[in-house]
Amino acid sequence: MLAGCTPWPEDTAARYRRLGIWRGEALDTVLTRSAERDRDAIALVHDERRISFGDLDAWVTRLAAGFAREGVLPGDRVLVQLPNIPEFVAIVFALVRAGAIPVFSLIAHRHTEISHLVRLSGATHYVFPDAHRGYDHRGLAARIKDENSELRTLFVIGEPVDSMTAVADLAGEDTWTPPPADPSDIAFFLLSGGTTALPKLVPRTHDDYLFQITQAGILCGLTDKDVYLAVLPIEFNFAWGCPGVVGTLAVGGTVVLADTPNPMACLPLIEREWVSITSLVPSVLTLWLETAEWTPADLTSLRLVQIGGAKLAPELAARVMPALGCDLQQVFGMAEGLLCFNRADDPAEVKVNTQGKPISFADEIRIVDGLEPVPLGEVGELITCGPYTIRGYYRVPEHNARAFTSDGFYRTGDLARLTPRGDLVIEGRIKDVIIRGGDKVNAAEVEDYLLAHPAIAAAAAVGLPDELLGERICAFIVPSGPTPALAELRSAMHARGAADYKLPDEVRVVGELPLTPLGKVDKKALARVEEGVPS
Numbered sequence: 001m002l003a004g005c006t007p008w009p010e011d012t013a014a015r016y017r018r019l020g021i022w023r024g025e026a027l028d029t030v031l032t033r034s035a036e037r038d039r040d041a042i043a044l045v046h047d048e049r050r051i052s053f054g055d056l057d058a059w060v061t062r063l064a065a066g067f068a069r070e071g072v073l074p075g076d077r078v079l080v081q082l083p084n085i086p087e088f089v090a091i092v093f094a095l096v097r098a099g100a101i102p103v104f105s106l107i108a109h110r111h112t113e114i115s116h117l118v119r120l121s122g123a124t125h126y127v128f129p130d131a132h133r134g135y136d137h138r139g140l141a142a143r144i145k146d147e148n149s150e151l152r153t154l155f156v157i158g159e160p161v162d163s164m165t166a167v168a169d170l171a172g173e174d175t176w177t178p179p180p181a182d183p184s185d186i187a188f189f190l191l192s193g194g195t196t197a198l199p200k201l202v203p204r205t206h207d208d209y210l211f212q213i214t215q216a217g218i219l220c221g222l223t224d225k226d227v228y229l230a231v232l233p234i235e236f237n238f239a240w241g242c243p244g245v246v247g248t249l250a251v252g253g254t255v256v257l258a259d260t261p262n263p264m265a266c267l268p269l270i271e272r273e274w275v276s277i278t279s280l281v282p283s284v285l286t287l288w289l290e291t292a293e294w295t296p297a298d299l300t301s302l303r304l305v306q307i308g309g310a311k312l313a314p315e316l317a318a319r320v321m322p323a324l325g326c327d328l329q330q331v332f333g334m335a336e337g338l339l340c341f342n343r344a345d346d347p348a349e350v351k352v353n354t355q356g357k358p359i360s361f362a363d364e365i366r367i368v369d370g371l372e373p374v375p376l377g378e379v380g381e382l383i384t385c386g387p388y389t390i391r392g393y394y395r396v397p398e399h400n401a402r403a404f405t406s407d408g409f410y411r412t413g414d415l416a417r418l419t420p421r422g423d424l425v426i427e428g429r430i431k432d433v434i435i436r437g438g439d440k441v442n443a444a445e446v447e448d449y450l451l452a453h454p455a456i457a458a459a460a461a462v463g464l465p466d467e468l469l470g471e472r473i474c475a476f477i478v479p480s481g482p483t484p485a486l487a488e489l490r491s492a493m494h495a496r497g498a499a500d501y502k503l504p505d506e507v508r509v510v511g512e513l514p515l516t517p518l519g520k521v522d523k524k525a526l527a528r529v530e531e532g533v534p535s
Contacts (some may be wrong), residue, residue, distance in 0.1 A: 002075065002101070002186050005203045006392025006400065009408070013184065016387045021362055022207035026181035027188075028097045030210070030250035031057045037252055041224070044086045045273055046257040051086055053252070058174055063094035065172020067125075070153060070165060074099030074179050077189070078125040079117055081105040083132055084234050084257040087157050087167065089245060091127055092188065096206075099179045100125075102188040103201065104235035107132055108517045111140060116198045118148050120395060121189060126151060127167065130158030138164065183207045189394060190237050190335040193518050201394035202237075202335045208388040212339065213247035215359045219341050220277060220304060220329070224252035227301070229269060229278040231261045236518065237335040238279050238308050248277075263291035267299065274301040279331070281309035281519035282316060286458065289316075289323045302326040306341075308333060310520050311426055311444050313451040317352040330355045332426055336410055337389025338363060340424050354423035362387050364409070365424070367416055371405065379427050382416040383409040415442065432523075434463035434471050439501040441473060443523075446502055449493040455481040458513050460521045461504065475504035476513065476526050483509055 001007045008016075016022045031053065034043070039054030051059075072078060078095050080102045082088040095102045103121045105114065107129075117123070126144065128137045138161055145151045154164045183206040191199040220243055228248040232239040234257070241247060245255050256273045258266050261284045269275065280288065285307055292299065305324060307317070308331030320328040332355035333339035342356035350356075358365060363386035367374050374380040385391075385408050392400040403411050415427040428444030435441075443461040450459035457480035463471035475489065484492075490503045514525040 001184065002203070002394075004395040005186060006390070006404075007184075008391055012408075016207075016362070019362070021211050021360075021387045022183070023210065024183045025206065025210060026096070026183055027206045027209060027246075028060065028093050028181075030213075030246060031060060031093055034249060034252045038224075041252055042254045043249055044089060044255050044257065046084075046086050047259075049086060053249075056086075056090065059090050060093045060097055061174055061176060061178075062171040063090055063167070064097040064178055065176035066170025067094060067098050067100065068176070069172055070155075070170065072098055072100050072125055072153070076100045076125060077103050077121040077123040078127060079103045079105055079114070079121065079123040080235075081107060081109060081114070081126070081128045081137070082157065083107045083129065084230055084259060085157075086257065088234060089249075089255070091167065096181075096187055097178045099181065101186050104188065104190055104240075106191070106233060106235060106517045111143065113198060114140065114144055115147065117191075117201075118144060118151055121201055122150065124150055125153045125155065127155040128157070130156050130160075181206065183210075190240075191235070192393065193335055193520070200396055200399065202390055203394050204388075204390070208337075208390075209241060209246070210250075211360070212337075212388040213241045213243050213250055216241070216243035216339060216341070217247040217251055219343065219359055220247075220306075221344065222247060222251050222253060222277070226251070226253040226276045227256060227273055228253060229256045229258060229266065229273070229275040231258050231266055231278055231280060231284065232309075232519065233517070236309075238281075238306075238331065238333065242279065242306070242308070242331060242333060242339060244279065261287075263288045263295070267291060267295050267297040270302055271298040276301055277304045277306070278302070279306040279308065282307060282312050283310070283458070283513070283515055283519055283521070285312075285320070286316065289319050292323050299325055304329055306331045309518065311428070311447075313448055314353050315451055321348070321351075328352070332356070332424060334412065336412075337386060338365070338384040338410070338412070339388075342423075346423075350421075350423055354419060354425050356423055358384075358386070358424075360386060360388070363389075366409065367418060376420065377417055379415050379417045381430060382412045382414045382424070382426075384412060385409045415444075434461065434473055436463070436466075436471050436473055436501060436505075437469045441502050446473060446475070446493075446498075446504065449496055449498050449502075450475055450477060450489065450504075452496060453484060453489060453492050455479055455484050460513055460523060460526055462523050462526050464527060466505075469505075472505040473503070475507045476510050477507060478510060478512055 035053040035057040043053045044051040160166045187206045190202040367380040428442045432443045446461035458478040466472040514522040
């Protein structure tokens with residue numbers, strides 16, 4: 001295990017292996033096996049590019065040999081910052097095959113985030129595009145290298161400058177023999193999804209991630225006939241392996257890479273490529289539903305839409321199946337591990353109102369107050385452990401002491417409850433609480449009340465400083481019709497049973513809610529908003 005990572009206890013790891021949960025295989029074998037089954041089957045589609053499994057597996061081997069020739073050693077951390085293009089998939093698998101450890105980065109990251117990730121990971125190599133959507137990534141990379149003496153090599157997709165190495169020039173021999181992999185070691189680093197600080201690194205092993213994508217694929221009914229549309233950035237855990245890109249490739253299905261989540265681009269892609277499954281966050285889903293009402297695109301191939309990344313309002317969830325003509329699967333999960341899915345045979349009301357059950361019998365979840373379990377149906381903090389939930393972030397021991405219990409449970413920071421049939425309902429975040437006049441108000445609950453109003457398309461409840469109350473409740477709303485006044489909103493919420501202290505103190509109208517790179521509402525940005533007229 002890489003120094004700085006927290007391993008599973010030996011007896012726990014032995015039990016997972018004895019049960020067949022961890023199979024002792026390297027992550028890149030998903031490509032090799034699919035290529036052996038059908039070399040000519042299409043693995044990746046991007047614009048007009050169509051890449052077969054045979055060609056993808058051979059490309060990965062040549063790239064791995066090229067990286068090794070350029071000094072990328074087993075155990076080296078390699079920062080990968082690329083958009084949704086075939087090169088991302090090939091490079092990540094090539095680095096894994098070469099024994100190096102990819103460190104995922106968002107294409108939207110800039111100097112602050114990239115510097116942080118290089119220092120935290122100890123990265124010695126950096127892969128990036130020459131430019132993306134008008135931004136000069138080569139200039140950023142050169143600056144990062146000047147500031148970090150341990151960063152040895154800059155690999156660029158496109159035209160290199162100065163001492164950069166073009167990825168296109170990396171091709172090595174098809175017959176190159178990769179170093180042996182330890183399936184219990186780290187395959188790659190995901191990024192934590194928190195919005196309050198710079199991201200932490202989430203170490204995922206070959207064993208745990210292969211189990212995750214296998215279980216997720218089973219619960220999605222994934223087969224080699226499926227076509228997965230990668231709408232979200234594929235460096236997200238949701239799009240990469242829930243079952244996502246890796247899960248689809250593992251069963252021999254096809255992955256279509258979208259450049260943007262815009263429904264004007266994606267809905268025609270569904271028709272053209274006969275897409276059967278995709279994953280969205282609620283903010284993107286809202287746009288899709290609005291567009292699907294009038295689009296001429298044929299969506300009959302679509303059988304399943306997964307929604308995750310943020311709380312899905314029941315009113316929005318109820319629109320999915322009739323509007324898109326496919327099944328809905330709510331997904332609650334995190335880069336750190338635990339995944340909960342609705343099941344295909346769940347009643348419609350369960351799919352609309354809950355986030356389902358853990359994907360594995362070996363997942364353990366508790367709803368607690370402190371460390372004491374709360375009664376069934378009551379809200380508490382969700383803590384979890386299991387065969388694909390990490391035991392610690394990379395190189396942050398002080399944070400790990402707070403984020404994990406002494407017996408290895410991860411404190412998710414999510415407020416949740418369990419229904420009588422055992423389905424999970426996420427009620428918000430522990431830190432997303434507004435303390436108004438001494439009363440604790442769950443922002444997600446206020447948002448659910450707001451979204452129940454027919455004239456509101458999107459809403460966020462934010463605590464703003466107040467001399468009298470400490471914090472006042474500000475409702476940022478995106479209207480879908482005539483803007484409701486504050487008094488009207490308060491009255492509507494009261495009629496639905498909201499307590500007086502949960503009613504908003506003011507309303508600000510915005511054209512859209514700002515989002516973090518992970519697709520979640522950026523409440524820190526909203527708190528800084530000075531424009532907009534209170535109702």
